[in-house]
Amino acid sequence: MWLYLVPTLAINVVIILIPALLTVALAFFQWDGISAPVFIGLGNFAALWSDGPFWTALQNNLIWTALFLTVPIGMGLLAASLLLVVPRRGSTLFQVVYFLPVIIATAITARVWQGMIYSPVTGVFGYLQKLGLPIVNPLSQTSTALFGVATVDLWHWWGFLCVIFFAALRQVPQEQIEAARIEGASFWQMMRYVLLPGIRPTIMLMMIMTVIWSFLVFDFVYILTQGGPAFSSEVLSTLAYRKAFYDLNVGQAAATALVISLFGLVATFFYIRIQSRESV
Amino acid sequence: MRLVESRATLTITYVVLGIGLFTALFPIVLLVLNSLKSAQEIVQNPLALPQVIRFDNFARAWKDARFSTTFWNSAMLTALTIILVCSTGSAAAFVLARKKIKAWKVVTFYLLATTTAPIQLFLFPLYFGFAKLGLINNVFAVSLVYTAIYSPFAIMLLRTYFLAVPKEIEEAAIIDGASSWQVFTRVMLPIVSPGILTVALIIGLYSWNEFLIATTFLQRQDKLTAVVSFFLLSGQYSSDWGEIMAAALIIVLPIVVLFVFLQRRFIEGMAGGSVKG
Numbered sequence: 001m002w003l004y005l006v007p008t009l010a011i012n013v014v015i016i017l018i019p020a021l022l023t024v025a026l027a028f029f030q031w032d033g034i035s036a037p038v039f040i041g042l043g044n045f046a047a048l049w050s051d052g053p054f055w056t057a058l059q060n061n062l063i064w065t066a067l068f069l070t071v072p073i074g075m076g077l078l079a080a081s082l083l084l085v086v087p088r089r090g091s092t093l094f095q096v097v098y099f100l101p102v103i104i105a106t107a108i109t110a111r112v113w114q115g116m117i118y119s120p121v122t123g124v125f126g127y128l129q130k131l132g133l134p135i136v137n138p139l140s141q142t143s144t145a146l147f148g149v150a151t152v153d154l155w156h157w158w159g160f161l162c163v164i165f166f167a168a169l170r171q172v173p174q175e176q177i178e179a180a181r182i183e184g185a186s187f188w189q190m191m192r193y194v195l196l197p198g199i200r201p202t203i204m205l206m207m208i209m210t211v212i213w214s215f216l217v218f219d220f221v222y223i224l225t226q227g228g229p230a231f232s233s234e235v236l237s238t239l240a241y242r243k244a245f246y247d248l249n250v251g252q253a254a255a256t257a258l259v260i261s262l263f264g265l266v267a268t269f270f271y272i273r274i275q276s277r278e279s280v
Numbered sequence: 281m282r283l284v285e286s287r288a289t290l291t292i293t294y295v296v297l298g299i300g301l302f303t304a305l306f307p308i309v310l311l312v313l314n315s316l317k318s319a320q321e322i323v324q325n326p327l328a329l330p331q332v333i334r335f336d337n338f339a340r341a342w343k344d345a346r347f348s349t350t351f352w353n354s355a356m357l358t359a360l361t362i363i364l365v366c367s368t369g370s371a372a373a374f375v376l377a378r379k380k381i382k383a384w385k386v387v388t389f390y391l392l393a394t395t396t397a398p399i400q401l402f403l404f405p406l407y408f409g410f411a412k413l414g415l416i417n418n419v420f421a422v423s424l425v426y427t428a429i430y431s432p433f434a435i436m437l438l439r440t441y442f443l444a445v446p447k448e449i450e451e452a453a454i455i456d457g458a459s460s461w462q463v464f465t466r467v468m469l470p471i472v473s474p475g476i477l478t479v480a481l482i483i484g485l486y487s488w489n490e491f492l493i494a495t496t497f498l499q500r501q502d503k504l505t506a507v508v509s510f511f512l513l514s515g516q517y518s519s520d521w522g523e524i525m526a527a528a529l530i531i532v533l534p535i536v537v538l539f540v541f542l543q544r545r546f547i548e549g550m551a552g553g554s555v556k557g
Contacts, residue, residue: 001460004375005387007368008431015428016394019402019409026405033408079300082293094297096543097304103539103546105489107511108528109307115514115521116310122322122521124310159304164551187289216398219491223511240400245496250404257400268396272389 026254076161098159142232172198315525337526360423377442441475
């Protein structure tokens with residue numbers, strides 16, 4: 001019976017487990033990817049500790065997490081609950097459209113926003129500027145770059161949550177809804193006391209996944225701003241990537257990766273507890 | 281379930297949902313609109329309708345993004361990944377759905393843990409290891425990486441399909457003298473084939489759209505994926521945004537058409553693999 005698992009496990013161990021263990025080891029070495037690694041103990045972590053961009057990146061990841069725990073989950077819940085009021089055919093149409101941004105490649109979404117919306121030359125922002133509105137490209141300002149990037153990811157993401165929440169809402173037992181109805185509950189009371197408690201496990205799971213994904217965010221930052229201007233939108237994953245492939249400081253990149261994983265690990269612990277309660 | 285509400289509530293509902301609709305569609309409309317316009321028209325007003333419908337952007341985009349090569353690379357990569365994930369994943373899901381011993385719990389736990397591992401946790405040693413072995417710019421090697429990343433999701437989803445098959449069907453086959461391999465290939469696989477199709481669609485979507493791994497491991501011009509060659513085209517200085525949007529539309533259109541026709545499969549699959557609440 002183990003034979004059935006061999007291909008999956010072999011690929012997984014070679015691609016993920018062994019390199020992951022090597023990353024843990026590399027975090028304690030100085031290595032440029034070519035010459036022999038030199039053991040430096042906690043040197044990489046000490047270097048990160050006194051590295052300004054590292055702290056900016058960590059802070060940005062935390063801001064990102066807070067943002068994504070609230071805004072898209074709120075939008076998703078609102079839209080999903082409103083879909084319950086709409087006839088079936090209508091709700092399917094809304095769902096399909098809301099889901100479209102999810103299936104478009106991140107590189108394309110990033111470029112559409114960059115060129116067609118934010119750009120001062122070819123974008124809607126530039127057009128509004130010409131009309132005299134005081135509006136600037138958020139990606140070019142240190143104070144707004146991170147939020148400019150987050151907006152794009154938000155657009156790409158909230159439809160997924162809406163669809164998931166809607167699927168969960170429809171599975172809330174009919175008797176509970178009937179009971180609330182007989183008691184004369186309004187739509188909002190229904191949400192507050194019946195529907196939201198009914199899909200609590202799904203909301204919890206999505207919040208845990210949000211924490212994990214918020215520390216993995218890479219594509220949009222890398223494509224839209226490369227972490228700039230002046231590291232203002234840098235996150236840990238782009239920082240690690242830059243350290244490994246641009247600065248050829250693989251040891252520090254590995255140490256950064258460990259920090260990312262640490263945050264993920266806590267969330268993963270809860271994720272596995274919830275998932276395995278359901279499926280094992 | 282459907283809630284029936286007053287007229288006022290219903291109006292507000294449609295207004296809010298309509299705002300959502302507009303938000304989701306606005307950038308997509310800009311994409312389509314501007315793919316039909318000249319660079320000059322776009323600078324004048326990105327919101328305006330094209331003065332003349334023109335398709336020359338598409339021809340230039342196809343040539344400049346080398347889609348005749350890169351589309352083929354993406355298709356190969358996607359197909360290989362689908363085959364690898366579906367074959368290895370369905371075998372794994374088959375046993376994980378049937379056995380309830382402690383060791384299987386450990387395997388499930390391990391697979392769940394790897395779904396949430398950041399790519400950066402294994403990317404750097406993997407890259408330098410692949411470089412040493414000469415596996416950079418190798419489409420098959422990248423499809424193995426995708427398989428490792430996506431198969432836990434696929435296994436969790438397929439497992440629910442295997443679990444839904446009544447035990448009696450398997451038992452009857454065993455009584456008839458079928459080996460476990462025969463049970464798997466002749467009896468179970470045909471029954472769970474809708475699940476495999478769903479997994480193939482979603483893994484195909486992920487592989488087609490993937491950026492980080494593709495841009496890291498496939499760098500030589502004749503090995504780029506469509507998405508990465510789009511990324512490089514749109515990153516050049518003298519950017520013609522009409523052409524860039526045309527290139528974007530060429531990549532997105534097949535996916536969107538497929539999605540609209542098979543939306544239930546997509547949505548249920550993506551939701552089912554990550555949520556069981």
